[in-house]
Amino acid sequence: MSEGLAEQKIGFLGCGAMARALCGGLVAGGVPKAHLRGSDPNPSQRENFADSLGIETTGDNEVLVASSDIVVLCTKPGLVAEAIGALPETLRTEPRLWISIAAGIRLSALEQSLGTPSRIIRVMPNTPALVGQGASVFCPNASANESDRAAAESLLAWVGTTWEAPNEEMLDAVTGLSGSGPAYVFLFLEALAEAGQKQGLPREAADALAFQTVLGAARLAIESELSPAELRAQVSSPGGTTVAGLAELDRAGFRDAVDRAVTAATHRSRELGE
Ligand SMILES: NC(=O)c1ccc[n+]([C@@H]2O[C@H](COP(=O)([O-])OP(=O)(O)OC[C@H]3O[C@@H](n4cnc5c(N)ncnc54)[C@H](OP(=O)(O)O)[C@@H]3O)[C@@H](O)[C@H]2O)c1
Numbered sequence: 001m002s003e004g005l006a007e008q009k010i011g012f013l014g015c016g017a018m019a020r021a022l023c024g025g026l027v028a029g030g031v032p033k034a035h036l037r038g039s040d041p042n043p044s045q046r047e048n049f050a051d052s053l054g055i056e057t058t059g060d061n062e063v064l065v066a067s068s069d070i071v072v073l074c075t076k077p078g079l080v081a082e083a084i085g086a087l088p089e090t091l092r093t094e095p096r097l098w099i100s101i102a103a104g105i106r107l108s109a110l111e112q113s114l115g116t117p118s119r120i121i122r123v124m125p126n127t128p129a130l131v132g133q134g135a136s137v138f139c140p141n142a143s144a145n146e147s148d149r150a151a152a153e154s155l156l157a158w159v160g161t162t163w164e165a166p167n168e169e170m171l172d173a174v175t176g177l178s179g180s181g182p183a184y185v186f187l188f189l190e191a192l193a194e195a196g197q198k199q200g201l202p203r204e205a206a207d208a209l210a211f212q213t214v215l216g217a218a219r220l221a222i223e224s225e226l227s228p229a230e231l232r233a234q235v236s237s238p239g240g241t242t243v244a245g246l247a248e249l250d251r252a253g254f255r256d257a258v259d260r261a262v263t264a265a266t267h268r269s270r271e272l273g274e
Contacts, residue, residue, distance in 0.1 A: 005031055005154050011068030013061055013083060015040035015049035018101055019074035021129045023053055025158030028132075039064035062087060070097045070151060073110075077102040077272075084113040092116070097148045099138075099155070101125055103175060104272040107141045107168055119144045121152040124174045125159070127182050134160030135178040139168045172273070176266030184261055189214060 010026065012019040015038040023036055038049045038057045046057040058064055065071055065087055075083050080102045084092060093116045100110055101123045110120050121144055125136040136156040140149055149164065156162035165171055189210050196206035221228050236242045249255075 005029075005070075005151055007035075008069040008151060009035050009037070009067055010070045010072065010155075011064040012036075012038040012049075012072045012074050013064060014038075014074035014076075014079075015042075015045045015057060016074060017127075017130060018125060019072065020049055020052060021134070021159055022072060022074070022101070022125075022155060023049070023055060025129070025132065026155060027053055027055070029154070029158040037064055037067065062091060065091045065096075068096060070099060072155075073098060073100040073102060075102065077105050080105050081109070081113045084110075089115065093118075095119070097121065097144070097151060099123060099152055103179065104269055106273050107139070111141060117143045119148050121148060122168065122171065123152065123156065124171050124179050125156070126178050129159040132159055135181075136160060136162045137165050137171065137174040137178070138162060139165045139171055172269040173262075173266050175269035176262045176264075179269070180261075180265040184258070185214060 005026065010023075010031070012023050019038060023038065026036060027033060033053075033055055036053075036055045038046065038055055039059065039061045040046050040049070040057065041059055043059070046059065049055060050057045061083060073080055073083070080100065092114050096119070098110065098114065098118055098120045099122075100120065103124065105122070107120055107122050110122070111118060114120070118141075120141045121138050122141075123136055123138045125134050128134050129136065134156070136159070138149075138152050138156060140152070153162055153164070165174065189207075192213070193203075193206040193210040196209060197203055201209070217231075221231060224231060226234070232246070236246060
């Protein structure tokens with residue numbers, strides 16, 4: 001059973017891809033299905049959620065919120081204020097924990113929508129959560145308590161790793177790194193596999209080799225006591241093939257390009273939150 005979530009009724013407001021991933025993690029973690037529920041105005045999203053997870057759904061957000069100790073806000077960011085605003089005031093102000101995964105929606109904006117000193121935790125997940133390999137960061141508001149933190153932490157731990165940011169400002173950098181990061185890695189995978197094909201490999205083999213190389217290198221970096229720089233040095237014999245390849249990445253400004261990508265995405269996240 002997930003620590004901090006044992007007796008809680010958890011409602012997912014919005015039954016899209018991220019809600020399915022998070023709710024699926026809780027089911028895998030042993031949270032009783034009767035404690036979980038989803039709401040969505042879209043019947044096909046409800047059906048998908050119910051069929052894939054075996055969880056009850058409703059088309060009525062009021063029903064969901066009224067029956068939940070924790071509400072996980074999983075709509076697109078632009079719809080969060082509207083969805084909260086459509087709830088009757090009593091439901092907005094009753095004591096419960098609100099967890100928002102909406103990118104760029106600040107705690108102050110959520111506090112304003114809910115209207116009272118509510119217990120809120122803002123989360124920045126990423127898409128690998130869909131396969132239980134997410135990297136999520138969370139940040140509680142001043143009203144959230146220790147058991148709220150523990151609940152958010154165990155919810156996120158079921159779909160990957162999680163870290164509590166010491167302040168909300170860091171969530172922009174988190175968005176620039178791990179939120180947008182899967183797309184940078186997908187671009188690298190495309191480039192790596194295409195380059196392999198250009199050197200004569202069949203497409204399927206090039207894809208499989210590229211995917212497994214990135215997965216394996218990341219696993220090695222996680223499990224090894226050596227830093228990525230030391231691991232790189234280990235496979236770079238003078239005059240060898242890897243050194244020849246790395247020299248080209250250096251000449252092309254690879255490190256600087258990654259730095260500029262994270263900087264641009266961090267700035268964009270800051271702009272969107274203003
Ligand atoms: N996917 C990611 O990589 C990622 C990463 C970090 C954070 N996030 C955040 O996660 C949130 C959800 O993303 P997602 O990819 O799961 O989006 P999604 O698949 O579009 O899911 C959102 C769901 O909310 C439904 N919805 C719309 N209005 C609603 C309302 N008033 N009440 C209840 N449900 C409503 C949508 O229905 P319709 O289909 O009819 O619109 C849809 O089923 C977003 O805020 C996003 O910023 C996502």
